Amino acid sequence: MIEYLLFTPILTGILCYFTRSRRQVETISILGSLMTLIFGLSLVLDVYRNGIIVTWQNSLFADAFSAYIVLIVSIISFVSSIYSIGYMGHEISHNVIDLKRLKMYYVLFHFFVFTMLLVGVTNNLGLWIAIEMTTLVSALLIIFYSNKASVEAAWKYVIISTVGITFALFGTILTYYAAVKILGETGDALNWTSLIAVAGQFDPMIMKLAFIFILIGYGTKAGLAPMHTWLPDAYSESPTPVGALLSGTLVNCAMYGIIRFYSIATKSTGPEFTSNLLIIFGLLSLGIAVPFIILQEDYKRLLAYSSVEHMGIIALGIGFGGVYGIFGAILHMFNHAMTKSLMFFGVGNVLLKYGTKEIDKVSGIVKTMPMTGAILLIGGLAITGSPPFSIFISEFTILSSGFLGGHIIASVLFLLFIIMIFAGFFYNLSKMIFGNPTPGIIPGEVSRWTLSAMVILVVFVFVLGFYMPPAFYKMIMNVVAVVR
Amino acid sequence: MAEIIFGSNTMQLLIALILVSTFMILGSTRLYSCIRDFGIQSFLLACVAGTVAFSTGKDEIYIIAVLTILFKSIVIPYFLLYIIREIKVKKEVELYVKISPSLIIGGMLVVISYYLIRSINVISELSSFALSASVSLVSIGLFIMISRKKAIMQMLGILIMENGLFLGAISLTNGMPLLVELGIFFDVLIAVLIMGILIFRINKTFESIDTDLLKTLIG
Numbered sequence: 001m002i003e004y005l006l007f008t009p010i011l012t013g014i015l016c017y018f019t020r021s022r023r024q025v026e027t028i029s030i031l032g033s034l035m036t037l038i039f040g041l042s043l044v045l046d047v048y049r050n051g052i053i054v055t056w057q058n059s060l061f062a063d064a065f066s067a068y069i070v071l072i073v074s075i076i077s078f079v080s081s082i083y084s085i086g087y088m089g090h091e092i093s094h095n096v097i098d099l100k101r102l103k104m105y106y107v108l109f110h111f112f113v114f115t116m117l118l119v120g121v122t123n124n125l126g127l128w129i130a131i132e133m134t135t136l137v138s139a140l141l142i143i144f145y146s147n148k149a150s151v152e153a154a155w156k157y158v159i160i161s162t163v164g165i166t167f168a169l170f171g172t173i174l175t176y177y178a179a180v181k182i183l184g185e186t187g188d189a190l191n192w193t194s195l196i197a198v199a200g201q202f203d204p205m206i207m208k209l210a211f212i213f214i215l216i217g218y219g220t221k222a223g224l225a226p227m228h229t230w231l232p233d234a235y236s237e238s239p240t241p242v243g244a245l246l247s248g249t250l251v252n253c254a255m256y257g258i259i260r261f262y263s264i265a266t267k268s269t270g271p272e273f274t275s276n277l278l279i280i281f282g283l284l285s286l287g288i289a290v291p292f293i294i295l296q297e298d299y300k301r302l303l304a305y306s307s308v309e310h311m312g313i314i315a316l317g318i319g320f321g322g323v324y325g326i327f328g329a330i331l332h333m334f335n336h337a338m339t340k341s342l343m344f345f346g347v348g349n350v351l352l353k354y355g356t357k358e359i360d361k362v363s364g365i366v367k368t369m370p371m372t373g374a375i376l377l378i379g380g381l382a383i384t385g386s387p388p389f390s391i392f393i394s395e396f397t398i399l400s401s402g403f404l405g406g407h408i409i410a411s412v413l414f415l416l417f418i419i420m421i422f423a424g425f426f427y428n429l430s431k432m433i434f435g436n437p438t439p440g441i442i443p444g445e446v447s448r449w450t451l452s453a454m455v456i457l458v459v460f461v462f463v464l465g466f467y468m469p470p471a472f473y474k475m476i477m478n479v480v481a482v483v484r
Numbered sequence: 485m486a487e488i489i490f491g492s493n494t495m496q497l498l499i500a501l502i503l504v505s506t507f508m509i510l511g512s513t514r515l516y517s518c519i520r521d522f523g524i525q526s527f528l529l530a531c532v533a534g535t536v537a538f539s540t541g542k543d544e545i546y547i548i549a550v551l552t553i554l555f556k557s558i559v560i561p562y563f564l565l566y567i568i569r570e571i572k573v574k575k576e577v578e579l580y581v582k583i584s585p586s587l588i589i590g591g592m593l594v595v596i597s598y599y600l601i602r603s604i605n606v607i608s609e610l611s612s613f614a615l616s617a618s619v620s621l622v623s624i625g626l627f628i629m630i631s632r633k634k635a636i637m638q639m640l641g642i643l644i645m646e647n648g649l650f651l652g653a654i655s656l657t658n659g660m661p662l663l664v665e666l667g668i669f670f671d672v673l674i675a676v677l678i679m680g681i682l683i684f685r686i687n688k689t690f691e692s693i694d695t696d697l698l699k700t701l702i703g
Binding site: 143 | 629645660678682
C-alpha cells in the first residue's frame with residue numbers, strides 16, 4: 001500500500017512531462033492526484049483497522065500519526081490540483097506562461113507531493129532526507145515566475161531552510177548517538193518503532209541538546225519565529241496553488257518532525273524541558289505575527305504571517321501537553337491546513353481578477369465575485385478562530401488545556417494575541433471584501449475549477465465546527481496515543 | 485561503542501588539517517582558492533572516514549569514503565568552477581567582514597566550540613576532539629555565509645557546515661547507517677545542483693550574484 005501511494009505521484013509527474021497538450025496534462029494531473037487521494041485514504045483506513053504497517057525492509061512504515069499526515073497531504077494536494085487547473089489555465093490563456101512551463105509546473109507539483117508523502121511514511125530519522133527534498137523541489141516551484149522577487153524569495157528560502165535543516169541533521173546525529181549507546185550499532189537504531197521503546201534510557205543531557213537543534217532546525221521549516229523570515233516571501237511569490245500546498249501541508253510535515261522528536265526527547269528529559277521550549281517558541285511566533293498582521297499591505301503576506309501564528313498555536317498545544325493539549329494541536333494541524341488552503345485559493349482568485357497583491361488596491365470583492373467573496377468571508381472568520389468553525393474548536397481545546405495545566409501566563413498571552421490578530425486580520429480582510437469595486441474590474445468568477453476546489457474545503461471547515469465524526473475522533477485519539 | 489585505538493594519532497593529525505583547510509577558506513580572497521581549499525577539506529574528510537573504516541573493519545564506511553572523494557572533492561568543486569566560468573563573475577570574494585577580523589572570529593569560534601563540547605560528556609578524548617572540530621566547522625561555515633557577499637560563497641558555507649556534520653557523525657557513531665548516509669549524499673548533490681540553477685537565475689535577472697541586491701522583500 002505505502003509503495004503504491006509513493007509511486008503514484010512520481011508516475012504522474014513523469015507522465016505529465018510526456019504530454020502534448022494542455023488538456024492531456026490537466027487530465028493526467030487530476031487523475032494522478034485522485035489516485036493519490038484514494039491510496040492515501042485506503043492507507044489511513046488500513047492503519048485505522050490494523051495498527052502499524054511496516055514494509056520495504058523496515059524503512060517505510062505507517063502508524064496513526066503518519067497516516068494522519070498522509071491524510072492531510074493527500075486531501076490538500078488533490079484539492080490543490082483541481083484549483084491548479086483553473087489558476088494555471090487562466091495564466092496560460094492570458095499568455096503569462098506557455099505550455100512547456102505548464103508541463104514543468106505539473107511535474108514539479110507531483111514530485112513535491114511525493115516528497116511530502118515520503119516525510120510521513122519514513123520509518124527513521126532519515127525523515128531529514130525527505131524534509132530536505134521538500135525544500136529543494138518546492139524551491140523550483142517558488143521560482144516558477146522567474147521575476148526578481150521570486151528569484152530573491154527562492155534563494156532566501158533555499159539558504160535559510162538548508163541551514164535550518166543542517167541544524168536538524170546535527171540533532172538527528174546526536175539522537176542516533178544516544179540510541180547507539182543503548183541499542184548498539186544496528187540500522188534499527190534510527191527507527192521510530194525501536195527508538196520509542198528505549199527512549200527512557202537515553203542520556204538526558206545529549207537529548208536536551210538534540211531537541212534544541214531539532215526544534216531550531218525543523219522549526220525553520222515550520223515557520224516558527226524567529227526563524228520564519230523566508231516564509232512570507234516564499235508564500236507571496238510562489239504560484240497560489242503552491243502557496244496553498246506550502247502553507248497547508250509543508251509546514252505540517254516539518255511540525256510532524258518536531259512532534260516525533262518531542263515524544264522521544266520527552267521520555268528521556270522529562271516533560272518540563274521540551275514543553276517549556278515549545279511554549280516559548282509558540283508564544284514568540286504568535287507575538288511576532290501580531291504587528292505584521294495588523295500593519296500588512298500585501299494580502300498574501302498577511303496569510304503567511306497568519307501561518308506563523310498558527311504554527312505557534314500548534315507548538316503551544318504540544319507544549320501545554322496532556323491529552324487535551326496534544327489533541328487540540330493535532331486537530332489544529334488538520335483544521336489549519338484546510339482553512340489556510342481555502343484562504344489561499346480565495347486570494348488566488350482575487351489576484352487573477354485584480355492583478356495586484358496590495359490590500360489597499362482591492363475592494364468590493366463581494367460585488368465582483370460573489371462566491372469568492374462569501375467564501376473568503378467564511379474563511380476569514382474561520383482562520384481567526386471565531387465560532388462556529390473548525391479552528392475555534394481546536395484553539396479552544398488548546399486554550400483550556402493551558403488553563404487546566406496551570407500555564408496561566410502563557411494562556412492569557414495566547415488569548416490576548418489571538419484577539420489582536422482577529423482584529424488586525426479582519427480589519428484588513430474587510431477592506432478587501434466590502435466597499436465599492438475598484439473601477440475597471442469586470443464582474444464574474446475566474447473559473448469553475450477554482451470555485452469547486454474551494455467548495456470542497458468549505459465543507460471541511462463548516463462540518464468540523466459542528467460535528468466531529470466518531471471515526472475521525474478515534475483517529476486523532478490514536479495519534480495522541482502515539483505522541484504521548 | 486568500539487573506541488578507535490588504531491590510528492588515533494593519524495586521526496588527530498587529519499582533523500587538525502581539516503581545521504587548517506577551513507582557515508584557508510576563511511583567509512582567502514579569491515573564489516578559485518576557496519573552492520580548491522574546499523576540495524582539499526573534503527579529501528581530508530574522506531581520509532578520516534577511511535581511517536575509521538580501517539580501524540573498525542566496517543566495509544560500508546569505505547563506500548562512504550570513496551563517495552566523499554568522488555563527489556565532494558571532485559564533482560562539486562568542478563561544478564562550482566563551471567558556474568564561475570559560465571557567469572563570468574569577478575574572481576574576488578567580496579566581504580562584509582575583512583580578512584583579518586574574519587580569521588580572529590574564526591579562531592574565537594573554534595575556542596567556543598571546544599569549551600561547549602567539553603561541557604557534555606563524550607566517550608573518549610578523540611571523539612571529543614573530533615566533535616569540537618565538527619562544531620567549529622559548522623559555526624565557521626555559518627560565519628562564511630553571513631560575511632561574504634557572493635551567492636557562491638553562501639553555497640560554500642552550507643557545504644562546509646555539511647562537512648562539519650559529516651565529521652561529527654563519523655567521530656561520534658562511526659557514521660550513520662549506510663542507507664541514511666547515501667540519502668544525505670543524494671540530498672547534498674541535488675541541493676548543490678538546485679542552488680547552481682538558482683545562481684544562474686539570479687545572475688540572469690539581476691546581472692550579478694551579489695546578494696546585496698536580494699534585499700527588497702521585507703515586512
